[in-house]
Amino acid sequence: MYLTYLDSNSWLIEIGEKRILLDPWLVGPLVFGGLGWLFKGQRRTPRPIPENIDLILLSQGLTDHAHPPTLEKLDRAIPVVGSVEAAKVVRSLGYTQVTALAHGETFTLDNTVKIEAVPGSPIGPLLVENGYILRELSGNGSIYYEPHGYHSPSLKDAGSIDVLMVPIVNLKVPLLGPIIQGRDSVSEVAQWLEPQVILPTAAGGDVEFEGVLVKVLQQQGSVEELRETLDGNNLKTQVIEPTPGERFEVNLTEVQSS
Template identity: 55%
Template sequence: MYVTWLDSNSWLWEVAGQSILVDPWLVGALAFGNAKWFFRGEHPSPRPLPENINAILLSQGLEDHAHPETLQALDKSIPVIGSPNAAKVARQLGFTDVVGMDHGKVLTREGWTLKAVPGSPIGPTLLENGYVVTEQTSGLKLFYEPHGFHKADLRAEGPIDVVITPMVDITLPLMGPIIRGHKSAQELADWLQPQVMLPTANA
């Protein structure tokens, strides 16, 4: 198992010889709902799109995880796995092999398994996804949730070898915490006893 941070929430994981592109924002600017007047993100050092991608994994349907311009630039025959919200985005963009993962669902692929767990709240009723990935031959496990939100029953998945999570907090006025790092990361360290913890979301 190898993990490479590409930028922001974007990762490339190599699991059981398969290349998994995670939450890619690699092409163009980032804006939410085309509201560039409110927020616009730019890449200081744009990266090329990885080649030979076996799967795309999306934790959320928001633009910083399911970035439309980046997804539009990728081969639409690449399998996409995502939260139900992210799966909807992928289908709208023309991807033909899309699996929406409800919480608790387990998906088996060639040499690895994926379990969807509750992740970040988007509004009062919607929870997006975190994921536990297991490489079958080595038994190595990885947990990913990009905003630092998780439920107590995640501890039953431990021990987990690699945890990818924010390490600092980001709070917006009137909205509260959108990224939970300090307390959340410590909780994951205590619960999952990882060998390695890696920061994500530029945090």
């Protein structure tokens, strides 16, 4: 298994000899609803769009997960798997092979990688977006991804998973509450899934943010704190901080069975 962290929520996953582009924001700024004064993300280092993509995987329909300027640069013939809301975004952009997954539904990529949608982040009072479990079907390798730190209790029945790609910090807006609740939830999901590796996502990378919202955000948690917590829970899990833009191999010591 090889991974490349592309900043924010974006990853290139190489599993089962397939290349999966996850929640890509790779070109242009990150702005919600044209409100750059409220929140705007910019890259310090340009990220080239990866080649030979077998699948685009989208967890949410929001701009930081289904980024329209990036999706407009990609080949519309690439298959896409996403939440119901993400599927609406890519269909509106002209993608031709789109599979929307509700919670509990699965998609198998070329008989090599099975992708299961699980409940993820709540967006408002009525919508819950997707997290994903990816499993290599012919060998060792499984991944759980959820970008905001909302982990469904249904994961207790998932068995052990090798790699967790989850946030490890809290990002909160005073009086409004958490945007990301990684610090509050990562220890619990690690105890459920007993991973070999945790890779922080969502609140990192070679990016800078500006705007009114950024000025009031409060961050809590760190890699060091998580390592101490895992050790206190007798978990041998490694916490790896990936270098943005650098491909690296995740060395798994044994096959984790579900």
